[in-house]
Amino acid sequence: MRAIRHVLSVVGARPNIMKTAPVVAALARRHEPARHTLVHTGQHYDEAMSRIFLDELGVREPSQTLDVGSGSHAAQTARVIERIEPVLLAERPDIVLVPGDVNSTVGAALVAAKLEIPVAHIEAGLRSFDRSMPEEINRLLTDQLSNLLFTHSPEARDNLLREGIDDARIHAVGNTMIDTLVAMRPRMRALDAPAAHGLPRGGYLVVTLHRPALVDGDLLAHAISALDHVAKAMPVAFPIHPRTAARMRSRGLAFRSRGVRRHEPRGYVEFLSLLEGSAGALTDSGGIQEETTYLGIPCFTLRANTERPVTCEMGTNTLLGLAPERIAEVPDLLEGVRRRPVRVPPGWDGRAAERLVDVLEAGVPDWDDLAGHRRVMAPGSFRPARAGTQGE
Numbered sequence: 001m002r003a004i005r006h007v008l009s010v011v012g013a014r015p016n017i018m019k020t021a022p023v024v025a026a027l028a029r030r031h032e033p034a035r036h037t038l039v040h041t042g043q044h045y046d047e048a049m050s051r052i053f054l055d056e057l058g059v060r061e062p063s064q065t066l067d068v069g070s071g072s073h074a075a076q077t078a079r080v081i082e083r084i085e086p087v088l089l090a091e092r093p094d095i096v097l098v099p100g101d102v103n104s105t106v107g108a109a110l111v112a113a114k115l116e117i118p119v120a121h122i123e124a125g126l127r128s129f130d131r132s133m134p135e136e137i138n139r140l141l142t143d144q145l146s147n148l149l150f151t152h153s154p155e156a157r158d159n160l161l162r163e164g165i166d167d168a169r170i171h172a173v174g175n176t177m178i179d180t181l182v183a184m185r186p187r188m189r190a191l192d193a194p195a196a197h198g199l200p201r202g203g204y205l206v207v208t209l210h211r212p213a214l215v216d217g218d219l220l221a222h223a224i225s226a227l228d229h230v231a232k233a234m235p236v237a238f239p240i241h242p243r244t245a246a247r248m249r250s251r252g253l254a255f256r257s258r259g260v261r262r263h264e265p266r267g268y269v270e271f272l273s274l275l276e277g278s279a280g281a282l283t284d285s286g287g288i289q290e291e292t293t294y295l296g297i298p299c300f301t302l303r304a305n306t307e308r309p310v311t312c313e314m315g316t317n318t319l320l321g322l323a324p325e326r327i328a329e330v331p332d333l334l335e336g337v338r339r340r341p342v343r344v345p346p347g348w349d350g351r352a353a354e355r356l357v358d359v360l361e362a363g364v365p366d367w368d369d370l371a372g373h374r375r376v377m378a379p380g381s382f383r384p385a386r387a388g389t390q391g392e
């Protein structure tokens with residue numbers, strides 16, 4: 001085992017910050033805290049997509065910002081790879097912590113692994129089994145590269161074991177994003193965003209849509225006219241992701257109904273307050289499927305699949321399919337979900353980051369210590385196997 005005295009976390013996109021913030025806080029609370037360095041790749045760069053989250057969640061200014069910005073997947077990932085290497089060489093952390101499934105996650109993990117710096121993945125093992133999703137590729141590769149895999153739902157371990165990942169690398173710590181939600185709950189209640197926006201508590205729909213599969217093609221126009229239709233039954237609050245706003249602009253799409261309230265992306269506390277006061281959410285986001293399950297708010301996911309099946313099996317999530325025509329059904333479906341027995345998955349309790357830091361404090365195993373990674377060695381370089389590793 002290698003002791004961990006210096007942790008370097010990499011964030012790039014908005015949800016990464018929610019997943020990492022409680023770990024930074026839990027590290028700082030320890031008796032002898034490990035040193036922590038935060039690197040922001042700059043994948044998300046708008047004030048509303050990045051800075052506001054660092055401020056709200058009390059995360060210090062990143063030590064380094066890599067300004068990778070937007071681009072094709074290749075260009076964006078390549079910039080992460082190129083720009084993070086000198087940072088890792090200079091800092092030489094004992095472990096690199098990467099959250100989620102965005103391009104920054106896989107870029108940072110690849111560079112660290114090649115520098116033989118151990119990698120830990122927060123939110124490991126999620127699978128949509130849909131390789132047309134860029135995030136699925138990022139998840140698969142990041143998990144293979146990671147020494148420590150922190151999971152938050154039971155099926156994540158099964159997915160990893162099926163891919164040949166050693167059980168000793170997997171740690172079911174729970175959901176660090178829910179830690180952030182728990183920590184912010186008093187503030188979100190105090191804010192009362194529905195009242196501030198003139199929305200009827202329990203009587204409006206929150207919508208977020210940003211995935212390329214939905215917004216980059218013809219489906220976006222269908223989604224917009226279906227939302228215009230829903231707005232006849234209940235007001236719709238729609239904070240628009242920059243990608244979606246750009247696609248609407250370039251295609252000349254607009255809402256006709258005044259019942260659809262368009263917003264700029266909201267801060268975290270305000271968004272959660274809107275979510276908690278709503279009748280339900282319609283989304284293609286990953287994180288919102290989890291947050292609604294925790295809050296007990298019905299969620300309708302406009303995707304063909306989900307890498308978070310636990311939110312459908314135990315929680316409030318319903319997979320509608322990549323089918324904007326089903327948006328019209330949402331007002332009628334709400335009651336059915338409210339009557340369904342729902343449970344919050346184990347480990348979604350506000351204490352996941354503490355458990356994660358317990359694992360870090362125990363140290364990180366070398367690859368040589370893990371079954372399945374024993375090497376064929378040149379004559380003369382034989383090292384006797386340790387207890388418990390013999391008999392294969």
Ligand code: UD1
Pocket residue numbers: 013014015043044045046047049070071101102103104134135210242243246285286
């Ligand atoms: C990324 C993640 C996605 C995650 C989402 C959360 C990948 C492959 N995708 O998607 O998994 O759910 O973040 O929000 O990493 N833009 C701005 N300002 C910004 C950021 C983006 O205007 O601060 C615009 C740019 O036009 C850019 C587009 O949004 O081209 C998309 O941004 P990008 O980072 O490529 O992916 P997201 O769609 O945000």
